[in-house]
Amino acid sequence: MLCYVHVPFCVSKCRYCAFHSIPFSSDDASFFVHLVKAEIIQWSKVLGAKHFDTVYFGGGTPSLLKPQQIAEIVSTLEKHFTIAQGAEITLEANPESIIQPGLLADLHALGINRLSLGLQSMSDTTLKVLGRPHTAKESRQAVHLARDVGFTNVSLDAIWGVPGQTLHNWAEDLQDIIALEPDHLSAYALTLEEGTVLARQAEDNLWLMPTDEAMAEMYIHTVERCQAAGLAHYEVSNFAHPGKESRHNYGYWTGIDYLGLGPSAVSTIKNHRWINPCPLVAYEQVIQNNKKRQEENLSRKTRNYEEIMLALRTTKGVGFEKLFPQKPIRPDCEMFHILTRLQDQGLIRLQSDSLSLTSSGMLVSNSIIELVLETMDHQHADTRLS
Numbered sequence: 001m002l003c004y005v006h007v008p009f010c011v012s013k014c015r016y017c018a019f020h021s022i023p024f025s026s027d028d029a030s031f032f033v034h035l036v037k038a039e040i041i042q043w044s045k046v047l048g049a050k051h052f053d054t055v056y057f058g059g060g061t062p063s064l065l066k067p068q069q070i071a072e073i074v075s076t077l078e079k080h081f082t083i084a085q086g087a088e089i090t091l092e093a094n095p096e097s098i099i100q101p102g103l104l105a106d107l108h109a110l111g112i113n114r115l116s117l118g119l120q121s122m123s124d125t126t127l128k129v130l131g132r133p134h135t136a137k138e139s140r141q142a143v144h145l146a147r148d149v150g151f152t153n154v155s156l157d158a159i160w161g162v163p164g165q166t167l168h169n170w171a172e173d174l175q176d177i178i179a180l181e182p183d184h185l186s187a188y189a190l191t192l193e194e195g196t197v198l199a200r201q202a203e204d205n206l207w208l209m210p211t212d213e214a215m216a217e218m219y220i221h222t223v224e225r226c227q228a229a230g231l232a233h234y235e236v237s238n239f240a241h242p243g244k245e246s247r248h249n250y251g252y253w254t255g256i257d258y259l260g261l262g263p264s265a266v267s268t269i270k271n272h273r274w275i276n277p278c279p280l281v282a283y284e285q286v287i288q289n290n291k292k293r294q295e296e297n298l299s300r301k302t303r304n305y306e307e308i309m310l311a312l313r314t315t316k317g318v319g320f321e322k323l324f325p326q327k328p329i330r331p332d333c334e335m336f337h338i339l340t341r342l343q344d345q346g347l348i349r350l351q352s353d354s355l356s357l358t359s360s361g362m363l364v365s366n367s368i369i370e371l372v373l374e375t376m377d378h379q380h381a382d383t384r385l386s
Helices: 026-047 067-080 103-109 124-130 136-149 167-178 197-203 212-228 247-253 280-288 300-311 334-344 359-363 365-385
Strands: 002-007 051-059 082-093 114-120 154-160 184-189 232-235 238-240 258-261 266-269 272-275 294-297 348-350 354-357
Touching: 002 247, 026 067, 026 258, 026 280, 051 067, 051 247, 067 082, 067 103, 082 247, 103 136, 114 124, 114 136, 136 154, 154 167, 154 212, 167 184, 167 212, 184 212, 212 232, 212 359, 232 247, 247 300, 300 365, 334 348, 334 365, 354 359, 359 365
Parallel strands: 002 051, 002 258, 051 082, 082 114, 114 154, 154 184
Antiparallel strands: 184 238, 232 238, 258 266, 266 272, 272 294, 348 354
């Protein structure tokens, strides 16, 4: 089982961010830790003796919490659940928030063994466009400090397809990021989320966005450059050296149950899904006043479709047993014809028992996934009518 802790605090809101976050204050942070510890106790009474293979502090900016506050959350988890020996414990961090003397050493000492740094870019110009609160110099400093104190699993985040960016700009940026020798790299295409500053500015034509052709070139370059650096492409937007894949995120992609703690956090356990409310005051009502969380019972079909959708984002892909309700596979069925066509177009790989996307297919992964799921719906309808 996986455990995710959503830490909602940020010093400032980035121009592209649509995640739930609130301005940081030390009082709110203390209250947040108190509520999360109480939520852990509540869930332990519901779930019983579960064990976690990964713990992930995401946000927001989790590195704004004091190491002692993170330690309190981890120790409460250990008291009421079990954290597996050798568990992956990840902390997301902004570079400027962790370069103060001694902080990274304290985080490493308390058991954080994977650091995920939100660099986003090594270009100060791009960082300003994105509204990031740090500089490229601070990013280099953060990575070097992390290595100096003993972190052997450092992941870096990067964003491409930024307003005004060209393939040449991104290639130089990516080269500078790879020069930092990350163990893992998450490289995301910028998405203009509704309600964000960048989305509003784009609607007002204040920015010239890269064309679809330019975006495709950036993606292909990212895949080729990362692979040349020994970072294997194992998910649409993720690359890693062998053994450094994100165990936590891979758990999501392969359908492992997860418990979410904190405001706006989501939990999915068997066929049930719970969503914590936000902001902090609404979260408090759930924890201290027993207000019910938003809850959804997932049908078998819904859970199966979600697992297919997520698995197809990985280079491992999805097994045929999930795609073909009839066994053995009939060569005349609709799904077989569609997969054969996609393979002929160089978008997917068909192996003896599984389907996965090629790099070209990952460029249009959403369309392929939608087509596969629609075809499954047709198959199920045909089965019911026959």
